[in-house]
Amino acid sequence: MGLVTGLLTFPLYGPLRGLVWLAQRIQEQAETELHNPASVRRRLEEIEEARRAGLISEEEERRAVDEALQRLTATTRR
Numbered sequence: 001m002g003l004v005t006g007l008l009t010f011p012l013y014g015p016l017r018g019l020v021w022l023a024q025r026i027q028e029q030a031e032t033e034l035h036n037p038a039s040v041r042r043r044l045e046e047i048e049e050a051r052r053a054g055l056i057s058e059e060e061e062r063r064a065v066d067e068a069l070q071r072l073t074a075t076t077r078r
Contacts, residue, residue: 034071035072035074037072040068040069040071040072043064043071044065047064047065
């Protein structure tokens with residue numbers, strides 16, 4: 001893309017490029033938080049607390065723990 005073309009199309013494509021860049025940064029941050037060991041640990045603590053309070057069944061607890069541990073193992077494989 002030439003300089004003139006870039007300047008003429010900037011009002012149309014500039015905001016679009018900015019939006020795409022922002023969406024990519026948000027996705028990266030979400031993936032980082034999802035696979036963060038501290039985040040997984042907090043989730044495991046929440047599950048344990050919910051089980052103690054009787055909010056979830058043993059089966060639901062087992063499934064939730066498995067999901068959280070899968071997130072953690074996905075982190076170590078990266």
